[in-house]
Amino acid sequence: MKPERWQQLDDLFHSALERAPAERAAFLDDACAGDESLRKQVEALLAAHVEGGSFIENPALQVEARSLAMEEHQSAVGKTIGHYKIISSIGVGGMGEVYLAQDTKLGRKVALKLLPAGFTQDTDRVRRFQQEARAASALNHPNIITIYEIGQAEERHFIATEFIDGETLRLRMSKGMQFDEVLSVGMQVADVLTAAHAKVIVHRDIKPENIIHVRDTHQLQTKSSVKVLD
Numbered sequence: 497m498k499p500e501r502w503q504q505l506d507d508l509f510h511s512a513l514e515r516a517p518a519e520r521a522a523f524l525d526d527a528c529a530g531d532e533s534l535r536k537q538v539e540a541l542l543a544a545h546v547e548g549g550s551f552i553e554n555p556a557l558q559v560e561a562r563s564l565a566m567e568e569h570q571s572a573v574g575k576t577i578g579h580y581k582i583i584s585s586i587g588v589g590g591m592g593e594v595y596l597a598q599d600t601k602l603g604r605k606v607a608l609k610l611l612p613a614g615f616t617q618d619t620d621r622v623r624r625f626q627q628e629a630r631a632a633s634a635l636n637h638p639n640i641i642t643i644y645e646i647g648q649a650e651e652r653h654f655i656a657t658e659f660i661d662g663e664t665l666r667l668r669m670s671k672g673m674q675f676d677e678v679l680s681v682g683m684q685v686a687d688v689l690t691a692a693h694a695k696v697i698v699h700r701d702i703k704p705e706n707i708i709h710v711r712d713t714h715q716l717q718t719k720s721s722v723k724v725l726d
Contacts, residue, residue: 505537508534512527524538572585583596594608607657608656610652626646639721641725663708664707669704707724708725
């Protein structure tokens with residue numbers, strides 16, 4: 497999906513939400529002006545919103561954001577954003593795609609999170625994207641990912657963080673975990689949340705996918721070490 501098309505879809509979705517359900521069909525008749533593909537996409541988002549309600553883990557717009565980010569994946573790999581050369585994709589999140597990149601100034605690997613180009617004109621999404629980085633950087637904790645930089649280059653907003661060599665807790669769980677390992681992970685995550693709450697910061701999206709189990713390359717650790725993301 498092109499950024500312009502996404503913006504149009506996003507605007508129509510929110511405009512439709514502001515109307516009573518009985519008024520939405522007439523609104524889409526006028527707004528879509530015979531564009532059946534666009535109308536079906538808006539209706540699909542509305543249906544997902546109604547079905548999921550407040551309990552949906554991945555809101556409709558976050559799912560669409562992942563789709564948009566995936567479409568941009570091929571064009572981003574190999575490019576340089578600021579002084580970061582993108583090497584490969586790490587994963588896709590609700591606010592965009594995360595890449596493994598090389599910091600050409602300091603000669604280190606970083607994780608580079610890019611806000612999709614289609615969202616750059618959305619001031620609310622840009623604000624939330626930047627707020628995420630500021631909240632994390634306000635906390636000094638060994639189990640919270642370190643923020644190196646938040647910036648903008650060539651109209652692309654990015655967050656550069658330390659690169660964690662590891663696997664998500666979800667993947668680690670699928671392989672099986674011993675009781676002492678489960679206890680260690682739980683205590684570390686609880687400690688992170690306690691530190692965040694002390695700074696009046698609420699994570700709002702704690703789940704195994706946002707917890708990285710750090711790979712111990714030296715096999716010197718006596719307990720599991722994790723990093724909390726996002």
